[in-house]
Amino acid sequence: MDSKAENLNALDIRGPMHRTLRHDSAHKHVSGTAEYIDDMPEPAGLLHGALGLSDRAHADILSMDLSAVAAYPGVVAVLTGKDVPGENDVSPSGKHDEPLLAETRVEFHGQPIFAVIAETRDAARRAARLARIDYRDLPFWTDIDGALANGAPVVTDGMTLSRGDAKTALDKAPRRLKGQMRIGGQEHFYLESHIALAIPGEDEDVTVWSSTQHPSEVQHMVGHVLGIASNAVTVNTRRMGGGFGGKETQGNQFAALAALAAKKLKRAVKFRPDRDEDMTATGKRHDFLVSYDVGFDDEGRIEAVDATYAARCGYSADLSGPVTDRALFHADSSYFYPHVHLTSKPLKTHTVSNTAFRGFGGPQGMVGGERIIEEIAYALGKDPLEIRKANFYGPKGSGRDVTPYHQQVEDNIIARIVDELEASSDYQERRRAILAFNRENRVIRKGIALTPVKFGISFTMTAFNQAGALVHVYSDGSIHLNHGGTEMGQGLYTKVAQVLADAFQVDIDRVKITATTTAKVPNTSATAASSGTDLNGAAAFDAARQIKTRLVAFAAERWNVAPESIRFAPNRVEIGNKETIPFPDFIRLAYFARVQLSAAGFYKTPKIHWDRAAGRGTPFYYFAYGASVSEVSIDTLTGEYMVDRADILHDVGKSLNPAIDIGQVEGAFVQGMGWLTTEELWWDNKGRLRTHAPSTYKIPLASDRPKIFNTRLAEWSENVEATIGKSKAVGEPPFMLAISVLEALSMAVASVADYRICPRLDAPATPERVLMAVERLKKERG
């Protein structure tokens, strides 16, 4: 907007907090002008890298003959682990268990062994296939069953959460059930594959453009691999074409390789794996095997739960520790367990190292918890919703408000959310109609389910809950915004810009959003754990506060008025009732008065602490809540299904941008639905992932989304904690709304045995699993 046209009487600015505003790059997205790393003008002499991958799941490397690779026309260099000047390691856990390039042993099919650098990407890819590597095969296992059968080690220590006396309570409970549930993993399928571009500088300097959620870690990892200090490495990230956790640690290898080659060859180098390589060589959501033992009374009220969560972690630790921890943190879903004992087993498998993915173990934890509810409901012949309500956490101080990790739930709104949704979705009437439908139809059956979400917000590693921002106000009144968060489509940049516009009371057009770079804000945390806005929004607000404090002091002195009388009104500053000055003019005056118009903001989340060894503390600042109702139809001859309707009521506190939040909720639901239905990862008997492209790995399409899809935000909700604008995090929590789809499918299956047998439908509930569950129930009903 032209500043000269500013209206000094405007009542409001464009783009304040709590108002719908389009994504800052929307107009560039639709016109193809939003620049992703592969779209950047290429530096002169750019070289391209490709990976040489292992074709064994577990083997010693006896010898490598890379001469044909090196001789391929256009190849400039072939790099192996021996070319790494620093540490041949990109493990984010610090365990030194993830070589950048494997030297003596490979531990999964598709592990990078060497890198080819060539004049063209095509030449690099073709040459990479010409290696001759001799291996000595070693025993391997790719899944949890194999890990358990082989007594596999853990990749990192498991955790135990315990409260009360689960063993005794289970023995005493009127009813008791044991079972197991298998939960599949998930490929992120960000549309933009990993990519990194490195340009060497003078001395030890290198600048890297990386599609990463964690520029600071890429910076540190590049330094670690090159054996140079972090201050020589600059990492830039303007936007990712999707991340979902898949770019929290997994970009390290590509950035490190690009930087390694760039420094060695003194030329710019780009690494862009194709889809198959990306899916083969980067980690995914963890699969779990949940073994549960629940004691309950005749009303379905839980008395004790003992559960073990075993996870396929892949060959190294990566983030498996905190991921399996978070699974346990959410094994209670929204329910109070009077006595509880939970254990995680982060198992080593000969597969790619699994990693962060939206929800970070939480979804698997919750799916296990909801399975327990289903078991109880089918055992008692009741609607699972009734069992849910009987077990919800109570209000603060009710005696039913303490989690298995001894944190008190202080902000519980789950009962209100569920009651409102139950009414607005007409749940009871529709359930009755479905029960009637199922009595009349022999082939098509329907199911409906209402499931809750309660998700803890904060990194469980307390140190990560900090953020920085850098804000400059230029003398023309335009504002430069930078912070440590990264933009992967979630609208973080837009929301933080709204925070800043609101703080200065200027139209958002005046705020320039700039690419995340380690050179402006140091030591940032990953944009992850849904924390992006909470942390970076607060840091930007702090920067604005500092500058405004200086501006107020300046104005109070210059106009000789009380500081309290200075008001930042829309696009203007009111000096008491003496004068009203357009914002740019005011800034210009401040500049000439030598006011510092730049500030580094900082924020750290209060209140939280966590003692992992004791399994005790307050790991979460607050909880985000939600609930959904899904209705499905299944074909009992083939297991095919469709989602007929979904109704969602979700809590984002006081929304900073309702359109962006609804987009997160809808998108998360459909992504979660894909995880629980059609997205299946399949390894063959050689340990090779065979679902490594969209032709074989099936994420939802437009035609898969619910036929009727009603999404609402709980508009009455405000965060009880002092978050930015009383909002709540939104990235991950709604992912778990999709559990209602799995449970609705389960109910439709249960109909073939008159809802008396728990279908124990595992995830992903592909048509095959649905049909096989139908068959099993038909047999068991007799």
Add this chain to the structure above:
Amino acid sequence: MPSSIRFLLNADEVSLTDVSPTETLLDYLRLRKRLTGSKEGCAEGDCGACTVLVGRLVDGALVYESVNACIRFMGSLSGTHVVTVEYLASANGALHPIQQAMVDQHGSQCGFCTPGFVMSLYGLWLSHENPGRSEIERALQGNLCRCTGYEPIVKAALEVTASRPSALFDPLEKARTEIMAKLWGMQVTERIEIEKDGKRLLVPASLSDLTEILAENPGATIVAGSTDVGLWVTKQMRDINPVIFINHLAELQAVSVSGTDIRIGAGVTYSRAMDVLAAHIPGLTPLMWRIGGEQVRNMGTIGGNIANGSPIGDTPPPLIALGATLHLRSRDGGARSLPLEDYFIAYGKQAREPGEFVEAVTVPSPDAETHFAVYKISKRRDEDISALCGAFLLRLGETGLVETARIAFGGMAATPKRAKAVEAALVGKPWTMETVEAARAAFNTDYQPLTDWRATAEYRQLTAKNLLTRFYLETIGEPQELKRFAAGEA
């Protein structure tokens, strides 16, 4: 010899003489032209991030269709108009109404898939006056979005097609006549032959020229839609040489109906075959809408689906059940025909002689008394490859006994294959549930399916049997709900 590929790219005329037979349109756009709006998401025609429109003259009309630039070869573009996302916004930066609707409805998040969605919707906009949700979902079957859950994209599509701002805003509507005139001048009238880095591409001037080229180059790869061959190049990095492009040959584009027979030229795309097949064999329609995504249907051909001999091609099972005849031709052997089922000899082996090509397939349309249905089973309903695909054709005699049963499956054996034991168990029997139940066991004689990532052997066998049950239930008029699945209706 006019050895150049001539086409329109947005507003520019292009004449290419240095092009390899396997250079993809996406690489050309991104690497050579630095038109980076089209993205590479998968390089196999499954995600749609590279979607562009290709306009071509069909029966004298200019038709624009969405295609996957990642698996479209440059050699197939003679006489076409390639339209990329860069062409939509006007010079002053004003967005096209479709783009504006996507902005207004918050249809983009990370934005990487967005240009592809815009182009798919643009293709829909140009071909449909007022599409409903079903048409929109079909147009978007070939576009993956991982962020939005699609809801705002469909809303944007509904909004913009309902309001439909003036065609004057549209860069293609405005210039239609001018574009057609240019394309007329670029049609292939003489053989094109280009060699680059020792690899040759050939574009025959006519069908007879194709027979000559094939006789001279019996090892050549024939490319029509490249929805399969494209992946040989992008995924397997196979060197194919020489390559013959046939998608422009008018003789292979013909669809004719004579009596009950429908003859479909080998170059007819799924999209172009849709109307005539729907009119004469309505039982095929649900399957047709589940082949690939819209982009693949706009490129891929029924001839190619047959010729490549895949055991999981979607069209061979129903065409075999319908009793289709395949027509082959070569310079020296002339034309010959054979029952389609005889074309599939073994995995990777077909009854196509060196120098021979698939010219057409003739499909008899069943009469009103004949029951016919085809069921595709896949993990995801749309744009997936069959775990199994079963086609059933059944005629009852006057006595109510089964007179004819032709059943064929894909995904159950190394080739598309008849279920002859099942057929035998049905013929001459009354068409009852008892007969169906008794016939199920015969599937074990006909098929010993494999386990792979699409399904286990157990699931395939059980579902094949259950599909016979489903077919029976449909023929006796119950239960209607099943149709919703097969039709993929929104």
